[in-house]
Amino acid sequence: MPRFKSILCPIDFSEFSVKAYDYAQSLAGHYKAELLVQHVLYSSHAFYIDAAYRATCRKLRTDALRKLREFAKRQTRTKVQPQCVVQDGNASDKILSFAETQGVNLIVMGTHGLRGVDRLMLGSVTERVLRKARCPVLVVRKPVHDFVSPGENADPINLKRIVLCMDFSDHAHRALKYALSIAREYHAELTLLHVLEHLPGSTDLQSATAKVTKQLKELVSPRARKPSLVKFLVRIGKPYQEIIEVASETQTDLAIMGVRGRSSLDSALFGSTTYRVIQLGPCPVLAVHR
Numbered sequence: 001m002p003r004f005k006s007i008l009c010p011i012d013f014s015e016f017s018v019k020a021y022d023y024a025q026s027l028a029g030h031y032k033a034e035l036l037v038q039h040v041l042y043s044s045h046a047f048y049i050d051a052a053y054r055a056t057c058r059k060l061r062t063d064a065l066r067k068l069r070e071f072a073k074r075q076t077r078t079k080v081q082p083q084c085v086v087q088d089g090n091a092s093d094k095i096l097s098f099a100e101t102q103g104v105n106l107i108v109m110g111t112h113g114l115r116g117v118d119r120l121m122l123g124s125v126t127e128r129v130l131r132k133a134r135c136p137v138l139v140v141r142k143p144v145h146d147f148v149s150p151g152e153n154a155d156p157i158n159l160k161r162i163v164l165c166m167d168f169s170d171h172a173h174r175a176l177k178y179a180l181s182i183a184r185e186y187h188a189e190l191t192l193l194h195v196l197e198h199l200p201g202s203t204d205l206q207s208a209t210a211k212v213t214k215q216l217k218e219l220v221s222p223r224a225r226k227p228s229l230v231k232f233l234v235r236i237g238k239p240y241q242e243i244i245e246v247a248s249e250t251q252t253d254l255a256i257m258g259v260r261g262r263s264s265l266d267s268a269l270f271g272s273t274t275y276r277v278i279q280l281g282p283c284p285v286l287a288v289h290r
Contacts, residue, residue, distance in 0.1 A: 001181040008104040016110030020140040024108040028156035029078040030185040041088040092128040140284040159186040173259030175288040195239040240276040
């Protein structure tokens with residue numbers, strides 16, 4: 001089972017990064033992982049030419065670090081002690097390079113989550129990190145229903161239901177390992193969902209569904225299912241629509257999807273299933289790279 005040892009949460013002080021921080025601190029607490037909180041100040045090369053600009057830049061970094069530490073102190077409701085880091089430069093470049101140098105196992109990011117098929121656009125920073133990261137990326141926007149637990153010192157996130165989107169590819173098999181690990185940590189119900197998109201007219205629907213259900217059950221041994229409840233579900237239709245519908249119907253707290261390697265993550269992929277589930281779905285999405 002994969003375990004998160006180091007988690008990175010970029011913060012821009014928006015409401016979306018506040019929600020992402022809840023997930024980051026909760027996961028860090030469950031996995032006893034190091035939590036890194038990063039804020040990136042935009043800067044140009046001009047900052048390093050003139051002494052006055054350099055002094056201004058130093059003050060901005062000092063102020064940002066103070067603000068970041070105050071944010072962490074105010075928002076942390078677990079025993080996790082986050083490490084705060086401020087850098088300047090291009091946000092996506094700094095997030096990716098920092099994650100790489102620190103050996104981060106998971107990046108947790110917020111996104112504005114504009115809804116509507118005609119507004120399928122993630123924030124440019126989130127989108128680039130999704131495309132280029134070498135580790136799983138959890139994308140959080142303000143969910144339809146709230147999972148924040150009451151109590152000042154309570155775990156801010158209570159994951160009860162997780163859906164894994166399984167298409168039997170190599171990257172989906174890798175995502176399954178993460179799904180089982182997280183379900184075990186949170187004692188959550190895990191549903192393995194496969195969507196049949198194209199069925200020949202002569203296909204017996206009942207037989208096809210039974211065959212796929214059997215394949216899904218063979219992926220998870222009875223021992224691996226404990227202590228979580230594992231369910232298996234087959235739907236027919238467009239994958240992203242069925243994934244979103246299932247997540248809405250069951251009040252899913254987290255969807256997990258395997259995505260292709262970094263060189264294959266192009267606009268066509270994010271314009272289809274993964275991208276649409278992140279943008280239009282009712283819950284955060286963990287994208288697991290191969």
